[in-house]
Amino acid sequence: AAATPCATATATTRATRGGSGPRAFARDRSRRAIAPSSSLVLRVTRRSATAAAAAANGDAAPRRVDIYDTTLRDGSQQVGISLTCDDKLEVASHLVSLGVSHIEGGYPGSNPKDVEFFNRWDSSGLAKAAEARGTKLCAFGMTRRKGVEAKDDEGLNALVRCVAPCACIVAKAWDEQCERVLGVSGEENLAMITDSVSYLVERGKEVLVDCEHFYDGHAANGEFAMRCAVAAAEAGATHVVLCDTNGGTLPWVVEEKTRAVVDALKKSSNPSCRVGVHTHNDTALAVANSLAGVRGGASMVQGCVNGYGERTGNADVLVVAANLELKMGVT
Structure with missing residues (x-):
């Protein structure tokens, strides 16, 4: 069982607003209360004290949710944050x-x-x-490029060469984005997902797939968005992560669509594939949408410490973890 994580908001590394600048994000030891021996764990298990809250969430919510931290990648896209390699290693040690x-x-x-x-x-x-600690290092990447075989794609091969045992690749899940941004048909996009995941799995990588624009894509063409998620799972992904890339989806929609994917993957050829959520805060709903995703059956939440991230930020993993354990009976 995890120690209560609500205190981590003051115990974690954080950027200063002015003064010594963004590098204080990793350097300001005087503001850190986390020791290497800390027992704080952001994976939560059901506790008797929160049994009533857990029961209120229904059977869809998992008993344990994994926290996937992307502070060093997505969080670093926030204006004013620029981490050196030493900074990144220091932040990673606290994670x-x-x-x-x-x-x-x-x-x-x-x-x-x-x-x-x-x-x-x-x-x-x-x-x-x-x-x-049971923490896995993950490298970020993309599906293969248009018209390039997976074995010849330099981005995929960089993931293969990387020391990280896990690879998280982003894949389009909105047909309009496939055509407008990638210049490919929906069918080619599905092939890119299948080829890329299969190639990495065959080379020993644990593969997670971030389905970019999933919720917006589902609103526009639900069948195609669902096919993207299922294609990733059936190619061997351990997790299919549903992204609210524009940060504008409402919580009840996130819950409903997440549950639909959870149900679909159970019927796929890879029923053990788990579902995650990755939300952005453009409408101040990143935390709420993460919790809604868990209510819908997601067993992974991606986000950043203190809600750092591109534009208005990502879900704050510290706040998400505290709400999961203290209010939803999930660790």
């Missing part, structure tokens, strides 16, 4: 001490700083610490 299930270290195919981070993971001592 390990918190016991998050996954740490997304960066995008090895995009910039030298992220490549350096992954190259220093073992020598920094974080690999052993993460293994002891």
